[in-house]
Amino acid sequence: MNNVREQNVSSNGRAPIVLEIKNMTKKFALDGGKFLTACDNINLCAYKGQTLGIIGESGCGKSTLARTILQIYPPTTGEAIFEGKDILKATGEEKRQNRRHIQMIFQDPTAAFNPKMLVKDIVCEPLKNYGLIKDSEIDEKAAELLQMVELPPEFKDRYPHSMSGGQRQRIGIARAISLEPQIIVCDEATSALDVSVQEKVCKLLVKLQKEKGITYLFICHDLGLVDLMCHQIAIMYLGNILEWRGKCRIFEDYKHPYTEALMKAVFKVDFEPGDKIQPLEGEILSPVNLSIGCPFQNRCEYCQDICKKEKPQLKEVEPRHWVACHIVK
Numbered sequence: 001m002n003n004v005r006e007q008n009v010s011s012n013g014r015a016p017i018v019l020e021i022k023n024m025t026k027k028f029a030l031d032g033g034k035f036l037t038a039c040d041n042i043n044l045c046a047y048k049g050q051t052l053g054i055i056g057e058s059g060c061g062k063s064t065l066a067r068t069i070l071q072i073y074p075p076t077t078g079e080a081i082f083e084g085k086d087i088l089k090a091t092g093e094e095k096r097q098n099r100r101h102i103q104m105i106f107q108d109p110t111a112a113f114n115p116k117m118l119v120k121d122i123v124c125e126p127l128k129n130y131g132l133i134k135d136s137e138i139d140e141k142a143a144e145l146l147q148m149v150e151l152p153p154e155f156k157d158r159y160p161h162s163m164s165g166g167q168r169q170r171i172g173i174a175r176a177i178s179l180e181p182q183i184i185v186c187d188e189a190t191s192a193l194d195v196s197v198q199e200k201v202c203k204l205l206v207k208l209q210k211e212k213g214i215t216y217l218f219i220c221h222d223l224g225l226v227d228l229m230c231h232q233i234a235i236m237y238l239g240n241i242l243e244w245r246g247k248c249r250i251f252e253d254y255k256h257p258y259t260e261a262l263m264k265a266v267f268k269v270d271f272e273p274g275d276k277i278q279p280l281e282g283e284i285l286s287p288v289n290l291s292i293g294c295p296f297q298n299r300c301e302y303c304q305d306i307c308k309k310e311k312p313q314l315k316e317v318e319p320r321h322w323v324a325c326h327i328v329k
Contacts, residue, residue, distance in 0.1 A: 015047040015048045015049055015050055016047065016048045017045045017046070017047055017048075018046055018047060018048045018082070018182055018183060018215045019045070019046040019069075019080065019081070019082050019102075019183055019215065020044075020045050020046075020079075020080070020081040021042055021043060021044045021045070021065075021069065021078070021079070021080050021081075022043060022078055022079040022080075022081065023041050023042075023043060023077060023078045023079065024039055024041070024042040024043075024065070024068065024075055024077070024078030024079070024080065025037070025039055025040055025041055025042070025075065025076045025077045025078055026038045026039040026061075026064055026065070026068050026073060026075055026076050026239075027076045030288065034288050034289055035288070035289065036287050036288050037239050037287050037288075037290055038061045038064040038065075038239050038287065039061045039064055039065050039068065039239045040061075040238075040239040040240050040290070040295075041078075041240075042065060042078070042239075042240075042241055043241070043314070044234055044241065044244070046183065046215050046217060047215065047231070047232070048182075048213060048215055049209060049210075049213040049214065049215060050215060050216075050231040050232065051209070051215070051216040051217075051218050051229055051230045051231050051232075052215075052216070052217050052218065052230065052231070052232050052233075052234065053218045053219075053220065053226035053227075053229065053230030053232065053233040053234065054066075054217065054218070054219045054220075054233075054234050054236055055219075055220055055221065055223060055226050055233065055234070055235060055236065055262075056235060056236035056237050057221075057237070057280075057284075058221070059284070059287075060236045060237050060238060060239065061236060061238070061239040062187075062219045062236055063187055063188075063219060064239075065236075066104070066185045066187055066217060066219055068080075068088075069087075069088075069102070069185070069217075070099070070102060070104060070185065071087070071088065071090070071095060071098075071099075074088075075088050082098070082101065082102070082182075082183075083101075087102075100126075100130060100179045100181065101179075101181050101182045101183065102181055102182070102183045102184075102185070103126075103175075103176040103177070103179060103181040103183070103184050103185070104176065104184065104185045104186075104187060105169075105172050105173055105176050105184060105185070105186045105187070105189040106172060106187060106189070107187055107188035107189060107191055109160070109165075109168040109169050109171060109172040110160065110161070110168055112172060113160045113168070113171070113172075115159065115160070115161055117159075118156065118157060118158065118159060119142065119146070119155055119156050119157070119158050119159070119160060119163075119171055120138055120139060120142035120156035120157065121138070122160065122171060122175055123141075123142050123145045123146070123156075123171060123174045123175045123178055124138045124141055124142055124145075124178065125175065126175060126178050126179050127141065127178055127179065130179065132179075139156065141178075142156040143156055145174040145175075145177070145178055146171075146174060148174060148177065148208070149170040149171070149173050149174045149177075149204060149208075150170065150204060151167060151170050151171070151174070155167070155171075164197075165193055165194075165197065166193055166194070166197035166200065166201060169189065169190075169193060169197075169201055170201070170204065172189075173201075173204065173205070173208070177208060177212070177214070180212070181214070182213075182214070182215060183214070183215045183216075183217065184214055184215070184216055184217075185216075185217045185219070186205070186216055186217065186218045186219060186220075187219045188219060188220060188221070189201070189205075189218075190202065190220070190222075190225065191220065191221060191222070198225070202225070202228075202229055205229075206229075218230055223262060223263070223266055224266070231246065232244065232245065232246040233245050233246075235256060235258060235259050235262070237258050237295055237296055238284060238285060238287060238290075238295040238296070239287060239295070240295050240324065241314060241324065242256045242258050242259070242295075242296065242323070242324050242325070243255060243256040243258070243259050243321075243322065243323050243324070244314065244321070244322040245320070245321050245322075246320035246321070253321070255317060255321070255323045255325065255328045256323050256324070256325050256328065257296065257300045257301065257302050257325065257327075258296050258299075258300070261278075261280045261299070262280070264277070264278040264280075265277055265278060265279055265280050280299060281299065282298055282299035283298065283299075284299070285297075285298060292308070292309065292310070292311065293307055293308040293309055293310060293311055294307040294308070294311060294312055294324075294325070294326070295311070302327050304326065304327065306326050307326055307327075310326070312324045312325050312326050317329065
């Protein structure tokens with residue numbers, strides 16, 4: 001997939017901020033007056049026409065962050081600044097209109113589609129919801145959208161269950177771009193696909209990004225795929241951003257012990273004799289009533305006394321490289 005990166009990240013540079021997440025926290029109330037902290041004071045920026053990768057273990061808060069930005073969940077605190085406004089405060093029609101500009105591609109497109117609807121009705125449904133298309137225009141518009149995602153126009157008269165996983169995901173992409181959004185959240189959008197299909201879908205996403213200037217929030221478990229696809233990468237753990245890297249590949253220059261542990265746990269097809277996967281050991285701290293100190297303290301081989309007493313804050317250790325760790329200078 002190296003050519004995917006060459007197409008996408010080679011154009012990386014400074015770009016206007018299209019979405020700024022400020023001090024975002026999301027807590028879920030539990031019985032007994034306790035709270036589960038899914039996102040803890042998150043600060044991130046997404047740049048116009050670029051891809052922000054968000055990666056971490058299952059349960060780290062990646063999808064909760066995305067759903068909070070999309071106002072599926074209300075935030076506990078914090079802001080999401082889009083076009084100079086905090087979209088998290090929007091209600092009613094303003095909230096509905098904001099969703100025209102921020103769309104989502106789901107992990108399982110089959111579950112996101114109404115199985116009784118034809119493809120043309122699925123991809124044009126957002127346009128109908130906003131009164132942007134007449135019934136007489138659906139066939140033509142559906143054919144246009146399908147061609148954008150490299151599917152034959154005649155697929156518009158089929159049902160999604162008669163198509164392959166990769167084809168269904170392209171339909172999901174077609175539906176997401178139908179409103180010409182500025183931001184698309186890709187929530188594990190390629191994880192259910194075969195590797196060969198993943199590459200084709202990634203190339204398509206890159207192509208659409210270049211043509212339309214779309215900003216992607218790319219949520220994924222696959223370190224290699226995120227490293228290839230993204231202009232910036234945020235490493236998330238237990239609701240916290242532990243490392244953020246822009247411009248350079250995370251595989252070539254990482255600092256945080258958690259990122260190091262993730263790299264050691266990755267399976268490689270070019271293992272040398274004696275090389276082994278080193279699984280990340282130790283129990284994750286409970287997100288319920290979080291303890292003080294570093295969230296990674298009980299799984300970190302470099303843990304010191306200060307790590308148990310004081311939570312590290314993100315600091316810039318070199319240009320466009322931020323790390324939340326006491327031992328990284």
